[in-house]
Amino acid sequence: MGSEPRPSPELDEILSSRKVIVCAGSGGVGKTTVAAALGVRAAQLGARVLVLTVDPAKRLATALGLDLSDDSEKRVPGQSYRGELFAAVIDSRKTFDQFIVRHAKSKAAADRILGNRLYQQLSTTLSGSQEFTSLERLLEAVESERYDLVILDTPPTKHAMDFLMAPQRIHSLFQDSVTKWFIEAARPGSGGLISGLLSRGTRTVLKSLETLTGGQFIEELIDFFAAVRSVQATLRDRSVAVQKLLSGPRTKFVVITSFDAAKLEEAKYLQAALRKMGFALEAIVINRAFPVWLPEGSDADEDAAALGVSSGPAREKVLDFYERFKRFHAVRYDLYEEFAKSARAGARMFRLPEYDQDVHGLRDLERLSARLAEGAENK
C-alpha cells in the first residue's frame, strides 16, 4: 500500500504532533493491536515510528517481523509507507538486567544484585516490574532520538489504572528511607539515638516477619537492599525523567476499552485519574463495538427491502435472529451514547468493529487504521 492515505484530521493530528503515545487499558481489550495499527497510520503519514509491544500474540509478532526471544528494534517487513515502521518486543527481565549492569557502580556490584534470589523474583514477577521496564524502555527509545514517534503498548493488568500506579510502587520500594532501614537492621549494635530508636522498632518488625517467612528470606532481603543502594540514585533520576516525559506536552495517552457497562465505567475512572495525575488523555478507543457487517443505523423498512425475496423455512428464523441481534446492538449503542456524553470533552472517541477473525497481518492492521482514520465520533 504505497498510496497516500486519505487525510483524517482527528487521527492524523494526534499522530503527527506527538513524540510519545501510550496505549493503556485492561487485559485483552486490544492494546497491542491498536498500538500497532496506530504505528501503521503514523508511518503512512511519513513518520519514523517505533511500536514497543508487550507480549504480542504470536501471529501479530510474526507479521511485525518480530521474534519473541529477541528484544531488538526491527524494521517491519513488507511495508512501503512514506515513513518507516519499526517494532520491538519488550523483554522485562532483560531490560531490568541491562539497567542494573549499566548503572551499578562496578561489575561486582551488578553481579551481586543479579545473583540475589529476591532480585530474580522481583525483576519478573513483582507487580509493577513489567510496567517499570516498559517505561524504562520507552525512555531509552525516546532518548535515542532515532524516532519521530514512539508508541508504547502496555502490559496486561486487571484494571487499566494499575499501569499508572506501578512506577510509584517500584519507586517507593527503592526510597532512601527503605534501604537505609534495612542496612541499619543488618548492622548489629549500631549506636546513636536515632539508630537506637530505629533498631528497636526494626527488631520487633523483623522478628514478626521472620516468624512469618523464615530467616533465610530476611537475609536475602537485607542483602538485596544493601546491594541495590548502588543503583538507587539512578533509579530515582529515571523515575523523575519518566514522570516528566509522561506528563510533558509531547506525550498523549490513548485508552482502549471493550464495550460493556462495567468496562466503560472503568474507562471513566481512568480518564479522571489521568487528568488528576497531569497526563493528557487524547483518545478513547472502544474496541469490538459492533460486528463488522452490521448495517449501521438502518431502519426497518429499508431492511425489509434489502433482505430480499428469498423464501424457505430458515428465512423466518434467521430474520427473527436478525431482529434480536439488531435490538441488542441498538441497546448497546444507547449505552455508548450515554457514555460519550458523560465522558467529558477533551478526549476523542473512536469505535472499532469486531472482525470475524483475529487481527494479525499487516493488511489487517492497515484496515484497522483506515477504520480509525474514518474519524472520531465526537468532533
Added chain:
Amino acid sequence: MGWKSQKILFVTGKGGVGKSLIAAGVARAEAARGRRVLLAELGENSYYKDFWKLDGVDHVPRPVPGEGFDLALWSGESCLREYVLHYLRVESLYRLFFENKVMRSLVNVAPGLSEIAILGKITSGIRKVGPPLAYDLVVVDAFATGHALAMFRAPRGMMEAIRFGPMGHHSRDIQKVIQDPGLTGYLVVTLLEELPVVETLELRDALKAELGVDAELAANKIVPLPASRAELRELRDQARGGLKELSGFLLGVEERQARFLGQLLDAGAEVHRVPQVYSEKPDELVKRVASAFSGSGADGL
C-alpha cells in the same frame, strides 16, 4: 461436574473472556441447589460493585440482593492483614507491621507472600483456621491466566524456600487442598477464538503437570445459530442484501465455533457450553449463564 461436591472452584482464563460473569452464573446455579455459596473476587477493586450497582464490596462477605449468595473482595493486603493478626495476635504488633512504610513495601516485594495469603484465606474454611467461613462452596473469580498460575505456584515455591515455621507448614496445607480434586475444582473460561483457545489449553496442561488436576473448560459466548448449516448456505446463496450478509456471517461463525470447540474436545476436556446472551441486564445475564450450569445436560443451545 466436579464442583457439585467440591468446596472451592477457581474460575480463571484470559482477560475479558467472561470469568466474572461465569463465576457469578455458577454461584447462582449452585445456590439454587440449596448450597451456601460465597462468590469471592480477587484484587483491590471490585468488578461486581458496578455490575450489580452495590453500595460496597468488602473483605467481609455480604449477601448480593436477589441472587441467593454472598460476595466478598479479597486482596493480598486484606488477606495478609487477617493472617498477620491471626498469627501475631497482639494488635499493637500488627499495627506496627502495617503502619510501617517499610513493611508496606516489603509486602510488595516478598515473593509469593500475598498470593499465599489469598490462597490461605480461600482454603481457610477447609483447613479450619482463622475466622469461620461457613460456606459449602467458594467460587473464586480469580486472576487472569498468568497471574492465576503464579498464585497456584506460590505454595510450592514457599515450601521449597521455607521448610520450617508456620509459613512452611501453612504452605504445605494449602498445597494439599488445592491439588485435592475432591476439594478443589478449576474452571478455565475461553472464547471460541484462536488466542484464548491456545492459552486455555496451555493453562490446562500446566495445571495437570503442576497440580495434577484436570481443569474443566467453559466455552463462552457461543452464538446460538438460528438455522442449520445447510439452511444458512442456501440463504447465503439465494438471498440478497442484509439477509445474504447475515447468513454469510453466521456460516463463518458456525465454522469457527465448530473448529475451536473441536480443539477443546480433542484435548479430552469436559467443556461447558455457554451461549452468548443478548442482553445487558445483569440479572438476565447471570440467570442465563446459570442455566448453562444447572445440569440435566441441557446447555441452552
